[in-house]
Amino acid sequence: MASSNFVDYVKIFARSGHGGAGSAHFRREKFVAFGGPDGGDGGKGGSIILKGDSQYWTLIHLKYQRHQFAEDGQCGSGARSSGKDAKDIIIPVPLGTVARRLVETEDGETELEYVGEVTENGEELVLLKGGRGGLGNWHFKTATNQAPRYAQPGEEGDEGAFILELKVLADVGLVGFPNAGKSTLLSVVSAAKPKIANYAFTTLEPNLGIVEVRDGHSFVMADIPGIIEGAHEGKGLGTRFLRHIERNSILLFMVPADSDDIKHDYQVLLGELTQYNPELLDKERLLAITKCDMLDEELIEQMKSELPEDIETVFISSVAGLNIQQLKDKIWAALQR
Ligand SMILES: Nc1nc2c(ncn2[C@@H]2O[C@H](COP(=O)(O)OP(=O)(O)OP(=O)(O)O)[C@@H](O)[C@H]2O)c(=O)[nH]1
Ligand SMILES: [Mg+2]
Structure with a gap:
């Protein structure tokens, strides 16, 4: 490293x-x-x-x-x-x-x-x-x-x-595979300037940013290194970074729109979290489908029938600014619960 x-x-x-x-x-x-x-x-x-x-x-x-x-x-x-x-x-x-x-x-x-x-x-x-x-x-x-x-x-x-x-004190932690667009999201919703690149494990250490919602409200977002299947056995960067999200109130899962199987990817991420600490599943979760600018409307409509049922989902694009405010509002609303 x-x-x-x-x-x-x-x-x-x-x-x-x-x-x-x-x-x-x-x-x-x-x-x-x-x-x-x-x-x-x-x-x-x-x-x-x-x-x-x-x-x-x-x-x-x-x-x-x-x-x-x-x-x-x-x-x-x-x-x-x-x-x-x-x-x-x-x-x-x-x-x-x-x-x-x-x-x-x-x-x-x-x-x-x-x-x-x-x-x-x-x-x-x-x-x-x-x-x-x-x-x-x-x-x-x-x-x-x-x-x-x-x-x-x-x-x-x-x-x-x-x-x-x-242990980083943040309100929302980003959970996703490498390259899912976590750091890019942080860079568009906050003043943080994390490194962004088109390869796995660009992020090697957590980044924090303060996200302004509206009416002067804000929350703290933590971008952590990507997780891969088998992380709990030490694959990739392992799960040691998960300790940074142990105290986040909300976990924002991120799966890119070009995933072959969103449900499966989400389950793998969930599985790694469970292996690390089952209490992480007690936290409120949201799912963002990222990079939606890469797909046309039709594909997105089709995808809607293939989503996991147990989690609220937002289709976003950090690059095109799609539904970013909606995502911030949903996170804020969840933080108020
Ligand atoms: N088209 C498109 N590309 C995106 C979007 N968001 C991120 N990307 C691209 O996806 C690649 C990975 O983005 P990162 O933000 O570095 O991904 P990450 O999840 O932080 O990756 P790791 O740090 O490696 O875990 C970069 O090439 C980004 O430019 C998006 O909304 N649309
Ligand atoms: Mg990153």
């Missing part, structure tokens, strides 16, 4: 800071025979936190910063002075970032444990909490122990490996 700037999957190693130790200090002053305990508390260790930032669209900034280590809290000292808290490490991530932690199971396998996801600007997700600082010795002074030599140690930090993955 061509090298790509669209980094939607990174593994990072992170460590939060230890808490600083509490101090076991005793006050010493001139003319004061027995100074009391005055050891201050330790500072908090730095946490590792993801923070949603709508200025970011990829995870590429983490590709070369896989190690994220926070500092330890400072130790407490005399005169009840607390050690400084270490700074948290705040990692900006695009909206739609999902974090999972690599954990080892009892039988030595590694598993991914869901930590959470960041979907809003400014939203924070703590990956690893910094250790609490220990309490200084003056906290432990009691009636029977006026001079505790004990102070609490700082709490340990934590470390681990995490997989961060970006």
